Amino acid sequence: MSLAWRNLFQDKTRLALSISGVALAVMLTLLLNGLLTGMYVQISSYLENAPGSIVVAQEGVTNLLAATSILPGGAAASVKSQGAAEIVPILSQFIILDLHEKKQPAYLIGYDPKIGGGPWNMAAGREPRNDKEVVFDRTLAQRHGVELNETLEILDRDFIVVGLSEGTSSWMTSFIFIRKSAAENLLRAPNATSFLLVSPSPRFDETEMTTRLREIAKVEVVPKREVMENDVRLFGKFFSAPLQLMVAIAFLVSALVVGLVIYTATMERQCEYGVLKAIGARNGVLYRVVALQAFIATGVGAVIGVAVAFGAAQLIMAVYPQFLVVLEPRAVMQALVTGLGIALLAALFPARMLARLAPAEVFRK
Amino acid sequence: MNMANATLQINHVTKRFGAGETQVMAVRDVSLTVAPGEIVLIMGPSGSGKTTLLSMLGALLKPSEGTIALHGTTISALKEDRLPDIRLRQFGFIFQDFNLLSALTALENVALVAELAGVKYGTAHNKATEILIELGLGARLHFLPEKLSGGEKQRVAIARALVNDPTLILADEPTANLDSKIGHEIMRLLRAIAKEQGRSVIIVSHDQRIKDIADRVLWLEDGQFKEMKTRAVDPVCGMSIEGEKAAAIFEYKGTTFYFCAKGCRDEFERMPEKFQEGGTGMA
Numbered sequence: 288m289s290l291a292w293r294n295l296f297q298d299k300t301r302l303a304l305s306i307s308g309v310a311l312a313v314m315l316t317l318l319l320n321g322l323l324t325g326m327y328v329q330i331s332s333y334l335e336n337a338p339g340s341i342v343v344a345q346e347g348v349t350n351l352l353a354a355t356s357i358l359p360g361g362a363a364a365s366v367k368s369q370g371a372a373e374i375v376p377i378l379s380q381f382i383i384l385d386l387h388e389k390k391q392p393a394y395l396i397g398y399d400p401k402i403g404g405g406p407w408n409m410a411a412g413r414e415p416r417n418d419k420e421v422v423f424d425r426t427l428a429q430r431h432g433v434e435l436n437e438t439l440e441i442l443d444r445d446f447i448v449v450g451l452s453e454g455t456s457s458w459m460t461s462f463i464f465i466r467k468s469a470a471e472n473l474l475r476a477p478n479a480t481s482f483l484l485v486s487p488s489p490r491f492d493e494t495e496m497t498t499r500l501r502e503i504a505k506v507e508v509v510p511k512r513e514v515m516e517n518d519v520r521l522f523g524k525f526f527s528a529p530l531q532l533m534v535a536i537a538f539l540v541s542a543l544v545v546g547l548v549i550y551t552a553t554m555e556r557q558c559e560y561g562v563l564k565a566i567g568a569r570n571g572v573l574y575r576v577v578a579l580q581a582f583i584a585t586g587v588g589a590v591i592g593v594a595v596a597f598g599a600a601q602l603i604m605a606v607y608p609q610f611l612v613v614l615e616p617r618a619v620m621q622a623l624v625t626g627l628g629i630a631l632l633a634a635l636f637p638a639r640m641l642a643r644l645a646p647a648e649v650f651r652k
Numbered sequence: 653m654n655m656a657n658a659t660l661q662i663n664h665v666t667k668r669f670g671a672g673e674t675q676v677m678a679v680r681d682v683s684l685t686v687a688p689g690e691i692v693l694i695m696g697p698s699g700s701g702k703t704t705l706l707s708m709l710g711a712l713l714k715p716s717e718g719t720i721a722l723h724g725t726t727i728s729a730l731k732e733d734r735l736p737d738i739r740l741r742q743f744g745f746i747f748q749d750f751n752l753l754s755a756l757t758a759l760e761n762v763a764l765v766a767e768l769a770g771v772k773y774g775t776a777h778n779k780a781t782e783i784l785i786e787l788g789l790g791a792r793l794h795f796l797p798e799k800l801s802g803g804e805k806q807r808v809a810i811a812r813a814l815v816n817d818p819t820l821i822l823a824d825e826p827t828a829n830l831d832s833k834i835g836h837e838i839m840r841l842l843r844a845i846a847k848e849q850g851r852s853v854i855i856v857s858h859d860q861r862i863k864d865i866a867d868r869v870l871w872l873e874d875g876q877f878k879e880m881k882t883r884a885v886d887p888v889c890g891m892s893i894e895g896e897k898a899a900a901i902f903e904y905k906g907t908t909f910y911f912c913a914k915g916c917r918d919e920f921e922r923m924p925e926k927f928q929e930g931g932t933g934m935a
Contacts, residue, residue: 290764293755562751565712566812567740568768646739647712 291579305548309588312541317596325611329457331515336407339484344507350517356481369499372488375404376480378470386431392460397470412450418469421446426456426608545633553637564646581634589626659852660686665718678704680875691853696872702856744813748825750805752797758808759793783811803834823855887927888916
């Protein structure tokens with residue numbers, strides 16, 4: 288232990304380099320994972336906070352965000368007749384906003400403020416009282432300098448911003464809310480409904496209610512959790528692969544940095560390790576010294592990386608509020624395990640080199 | 653010599669490297685017995701097989717033929733995985749370049765070897781402290797090797813060689829990197845280790861001064877022990893050479909000086925006053 292410790296601390300620049308390499312990798316791994324988790328949270332935030340546990344959509348539609356759904360007329364009445372306790376209708380559509388000459392995609396939700404399905408956390412202002420009022424996502428408003436009582440054009444119609452909602456942002460798109468009747472006018476779809484958010488009556492559990500609702504013709508009945516998973520899966524398809532690739536690259540780069548540093552340090556002390564072997568130290572003792580050096584460097588680096596990641600996450604969210612970085616305990620554990628993996632890789636090659644070291648060579652140096 | 657009590661006994665040892673036309677025979681049919689407390693000095697020209705022989709004596713290299721026995725145990729026949737323990741507990745190694753671990757203090761360098769042999773941390777440090785104080789390094793216990801003089805480093809190396817109470821000390825050019833005064837001090841120490849502690853000491857060296865403390869001087873040439881002839885010392889590098897086999901000769905103030913290489917003669921020619929005291933010539 289003492290030899291590993293002393294070897295490490297003798298060259299402080301090298302130690303700092305090694306620790307920084309691991310810290311950077313762990314931080315990157317955590318941040319990228321945190322961004323991915325944040326993205327999933329944002330994608331499913333509306334349904335997570337909306338009422339009901341079952342979603343009724345147009346036949347063949349199993350997600351909220353990536354499909355257009357128009358329910359057949361009378362769907363709500365049919366759902367009611369099957370024993371639903373609460374039915375929240377919404378009319379939703381992806382739209383492109385022109386905010387101070389910048390194009391911005393948004394997800395428009397038309398809802399009835401008396402029934403629900405609108406913003407769940409108001410940061411400022413109030414919900415819309417008439418068809419000319421809109422609740423904007425606070426982050427989206429902040430990014431584009433939109434203020435309360437400002438008049439905005441949405442699909443050629445003027446709306447007054449009467450409220451700012453919290454937790455409805457996403458770096459891809461944000462939610463904006465108007466009354467359902469306003470949405471019907473805006474989308475030129477009178478009496479149309481995209482989705483029904485259904486709560487079963489106490490007489491039925493969710494599975495029984497779902498089975499009963501599936502008897503209704505030309506609608507898709509999907510548990511809310513499944514719709515959320517479908518949304519996450521759909522968007523994850525686009526973003527998780529490149530993010531995971533970046534995580535893998537970060538891991539490889541840091542493994543190479545630490546591996547190179549430990550390998551160079553071992554090579555430089557090759558003669559000293561040869562002396563130890565000649566004196567009678569077994570390979571196992573030398574492996575332990577090298578492995579301990581790698582573990583100390585990566586252990587310290589990993590802890591620093593986790594701390595820096597938490598700081599960087601706060602900074603990113605402050606500067607770019609559309610990004611949500613969620614650092615879960617599970618991800619922190621994963622990052623620490625990543626550090627362990629880096630240490631193992633970093634120790635592997637020097638250990639092999641030591642195994643091949645011939646002790647008799649010390650007399651020839 | 654009573655063979656039964658011998659510390660080390662090597663019989664007809666040969667070491668070959670390579671095979672076929674490129675085969676090199678580094679040591680040929682060498683036999684030697686070393687008694688407890690005896691100091692054996694092995695001398696010889698470069699490439700004569702001294703280092704190979706020393707490596708085999710220290711169980712770092714296995715002979716191609718012949719046997720090496722330590723206190724009656726044929727260590728040359730032991731499996732590789734048993735040799736580290738033998739080296740750790742039975743041998744003490746002293747190297748030309750001291751070979752201390754640069755990140756550890758003098759005390760830690762010595763204590764580490766005891767710890768490797770299974771001695772507990774506290775006991776190992778106490779024992780290392782005791783030996784270092786005995787060798788006059790009490791004030792240098794917590795110094796890193798870079799802060800020690802050459803003589804101090806070699807004394808730490810000697811302490812490291814002694815810490816596990818070995819019966820045989822193997823020293824490779826122990827005075828080569830030391831000035832005359834410190835070299836003499838190290839020689840005195842090695843003699844004390846042999847005569848007062850009863851340990852056998854085998855030294856490989858070019859240093860003629862070590863002859864003074866050796867009980868036996870052996871001349872190794874072409875991998876074989878040969879009879880010591882009347883020899884001269886190269887005044888520049890200090891190497892012992894046969895007059896007839898000298899690479900160069902130079903007359904200066906009525907004395908003939910012998911050199912192991914032309915480079916040494918050229919250096920001598922440039923500043924003969926600087927070197928004439930260091931060599932032995934023939935008037």
